[in-house]
Amino acid sequence: MCALAWRYAGGAFFLLATNAFALLIPWFLKLAVEGLQHPESSRFSPGACAVVIVFLAIGHCVTRIFSRTLILNAARFIEFRIREELFQRLLLLDLSFFSSTRTGDVLSRFSNDLTNVRMLTGFGIMSALNTFILYISAVTLLWRIHPWLTVCAVAPFPVMVLVVKKVSQRMYQRSLGAQEELARLSSLAEESVSSVRLIRSYCREEHFQALFEDVARSYLEQNLGMARLRGLIIPVMALATGAGTLVVLFLGGRLVIQGAITLGDFVAFSGYLAMLVWPTAMLGWILTLSQRGAASLSRLSEILAADSKVTDAPDALDLKEVRDSIELNQVSFSYGDTVVLADISCTIKAGERVGITGPVGSGKTTLLRLIPRLLPINDGMIVIDGHDINRISLASLRSRIGYVPQEAFLFSRSIRENVAYGDHQQAGDVAEAVRQAGFTEDVEKFHEGLETMVGEKGVALSGGQKQRLSIARALLSEPDILLLDDPLSAVDAAREEDILEELGRFYGNRTVLIVSHRLSAFRDCHRVLVLKEGRIIEQGSPVELLAQEGVFAGMHREQFESGDR
Numbered sequence: 001m002c003a004l005a006w007r008y009a010g011g012a013f014f015l016l017a018t019n020a021f022a023l024l025i026p027w028f029l030k031l032a033v034e035g036l037q038h039p040e041s042s043r044f045s046p047g048a049c050a051v052v053i054v055f056l057a058i059g060h061c062v063t064r065i066f067s068r069t070l071i072l073n074a075a076r077f078i079e080f081r082i083r084e085e086l087f088q089r090l091l092l093l094d095l096s097f098f099s100s101t102r103t104g105d106v107l108s109r110f111s112n113d114l115t116n117v118r119m120l121t122g123f124g125i126m127s128a129l130n131t132f133i134l135y136i137s138a139v140t141l142l143w144r145i146h147p148w149l150t151v152c153a154v155a156p157f158p159v160m161v162l163v164v165k166k167v168s169q170r171m172y173q174r175s176l177g178a179q180e181e182l183a184r185l186s187s188l189a190e191e192s193v194s195s196v197r198l199i200r201s202y203c204r205e206e207h208f209q210a211l212f213e214d215v216a217r218s219y220l221e222q223n224l225g226m227a228r229l230r231g232l233i234i235p236v237m238a239l240a241t242g243a244g245t246l247v248v249l250f251l252g253g254r255l256v257i258q259g260a261i262t263l264g265d266f267v268a269f270s271g272y273l274a275m276l277v278w279p280t281a282m283l284g285w286i287l288t289l290s291q292r293g294a295a296s297l298s299r300l301s302e303i304l305a306a307d308s309k310v311t312d313a314p315d316a317l318d319l320k321e322v323r324d325s326i327e328l329n330q331v332s333f334s335y336g337d338t339v340v341l342a343d344i345s346c347t348i349k350a351g352e353r354v355g356i357t358g359p360v361g362s363g364k365t366t367l368l369r370l371i372p373r374l375l376p377i378n379d380g381m382i383v384i385d386g387h388d389i390n391r392i393s394l395a396s397l398r399s400r401i402g403y404v405p406q407e408a409f410l411f412s413r414s415i416r417e418n419v420a421y422g423d424h425q426q427a428g429d430v431a432e433a434v435r436q437a438g439f440t441e442d443v444e445k446f447h448e449g450l451e452t453m454v455g456e457k458g459v460a461l462s463g464g465q466k467q468r469l470s471i472a473r474a475l476l477s478e479p480d481i482l483l484l485d486d487p488l489s490a491v492d493a494a495r496e497e498d499i500l501e502e503l504g505r506f507y508g509n510r511t512v513l514i515v516s517h518r519l520s521a522f523r524d525c526h527r528v529l530v531l532k533e534g535r536i537i538e539q540g541s542p543v544e545l546l547a548q549e550g551v552f553a554g555m556h557r558e559q560f561e562s563g564d565r
């Protein structure tokens with residue numbers, strides 16, 4: 001049996017013990033009362049009963065601690081494992097999952113849904129077990145004292161279960177609402193803090209103040225509503241207990257007078273009935289908890305069971321180095337029903353530098369993302385060094401490729417750590433990569449050089465600096481293939497010249513694909529592909545394309561005239 005099952009089994013054992021101790025207390029109270037009434041015929045003196053009750057109370061307390069610790073900790077372990085697995089799955093999921101799922105939604109699965117599952121597997125299971133044990137044993141004992149009195153006394157209980165279930169459901173809705181308002185409040189506060197300059201320059205302080213007040217008020221109302229509901233539960237329980245006690249007092253009292261039950265029986269009966277009140281209220285809560293937990297489990301399993309199209313084939317091979325060409329054979333790609341790339345075929349020889357340009361949305365980024373398998377190929381095939389990339393292990397394929405995405409993502413760490421991010425062996429020369437990316441001059445201006453912290457998402461760096469850091473990160477791993485997605489869009493023309501000079505030296509024998517709107521980025525390229533609506537409409541060396549007088553030549557003319565070369 002696994003450790004978790006042992007914890008639950010141990011927890012159940014201690015729950016049994018704790019209930020046994022609890023149930024014996026009213027029984028000894030009964031014996032004590034009978035001892036007081038008939039000292040001559042009773043087996044235990046009231047004093048002996050009091051001592052036993054003290055020991056029973058201690059036993060009850062100790063076993064309760066063990067049962068709670070074992071079961072609630074088991075739930076914590078379950079939560080820990082699901083969280084781990086969830087995160088592992090998230091890192092493996094296809095990019096399409098992230099395009100179709102909101103970040104807030106993913107985060108809420110990590111917080112709300114995991115909490116619901118923990119509550120179900122901890123408190124839920126413990127309370128269900130406890131209620132089950134207590135009901136079986138207490139009702140049996142009540143029945144033994146007097147069957148009809150038992151039926152009358154527990155009659156109001158189903159009403160209590162229904163009311164608590166209803167109230168706890170509404171409380172859950174309120175708590176969801178409150179959490180959503182809190183999330184809105186936090187993101188509004190974060191947005192306001194990060195855009196404080198913009199708010200001031202447009203004199204929008206009052207507007208944001210009013211917006212914040214609205215959300216804060218709605219958060220307050222949700223919480224007040226929750227407090228009102230919570231306040232309802234106690235009177236409901238008191239009502240049900242009172243009704244039960246009234247029945248016991250009225251009917252039970254008469255039974256004592258008639259001599260059908262003893263006074264001790266009456267005391268024990270009242271004790272057992274009181275013990276049932278809390279577990280009965282719990283029953284309503286457990287029902288809500290299990291509905292909520294089941295819904296959360298199914299939301300979590302959507303991620304846990306989500307299919308990833310980009311995975312390693314069972315017999316995936318390791319790509320040690322890339323010596324040969326990259327071939328694209330009739331490659332197509334669609335986002336849903338929208339065709340983004342159609343029938344792309346071309347061969348990029350080893351060491352060739354290929355520029356890719358075309359209008360906005362023509363599929364350039366998508367084409368680059370297909371090569372390291374960041375997106376799955378819908379149709380056709382990409383072959384590197386004679387191997388279909390779907391048969392190459394993802395880790396080895398990606399380790400041979402340096403990819404500089406359009407938007408540089410930086411972690412809030414130092415420049416050095418950001419550059420060395422992909423260098424698992426920490427063998428690369430960070431300073432050299434920084435130099436090759438044309439970033440040295442900027443780094444030297446910072447007091448702490450490479451150790452400068454870049455702030456959250458690199459707020460302390462300019463757009464161009466972020467891009468160059470991103471290039472340095474890709475260069476550090478000395479890749480055989482370099483994929484650059486508009487890497488110089490935020491870099492000024494003078495700096496672009498220097499970076500291209502440095503990059504040109506780094507290119508060496510590497511195969512390079514560089515996407516750019518600025519044609520000047522293609523100065524070292526042997527060939528340029530022009531994409532339009534997902535198809536290659538022109539290709540050739542820059543000189544050949546200029547001579548063709550097509551789209552490329554038109555773009556060149558425009559940029560030449562506007563001075564953006």
Ligand SMILES: Nc1ncnc2c1ncn2[C@@H]1O[C@H](COP(=O)(O)OP(=O)(O)OP(=O)(O)O)[C@@H](O)[C@H]1O
Nearest residue numbers: 099335340358359360361362363364365366367406
């Ligand atoms: N995650 C996505 N989900 C749905 N459609 C997408 C997604 N990403 C891109 N697209 C669409 O695919 C098309 C091609 O996008 P892509 O980013 O490849 O174009 P691009 O040529 O690189 O554009 P740009 O020059 O602006 O960088 C666009 O029409 C875009 O709207």
